[in-house]
Amino acid sequence: MIGFYYHILHAVDKGTQVIEDSLYMKKWAVNGGTYTIVPTPHHINDQYINKKGIIQRVEK
Structure with a gap:
């Protein structure tokens, strides 16, 4: 199963x-x-603004 x-x-x-x-x-x-598991953070929807550094940290 894929989540x-x-x-x-x-x-x-x-x-x-x-x-x-x-x-x-x-x-x-x-x-x-x-x-x-495919994590799905929200991205720039006027409620959550995930900065580039956070996403790069997650990639590691």
Whole structure:
């Protein structure tokens, strides 16, 4: 299963507040049969403005 629309990225818009929650979400998804997660941060929608540095950090 491929999971879309996950707010799993720590400290990015609606993402988790602590990294441990991101890891918990990942484990929960894998245990449920998900083998690919496509994180979907919001981008410049007048509510969340994710700066380039944050996105580059996530890419690492």
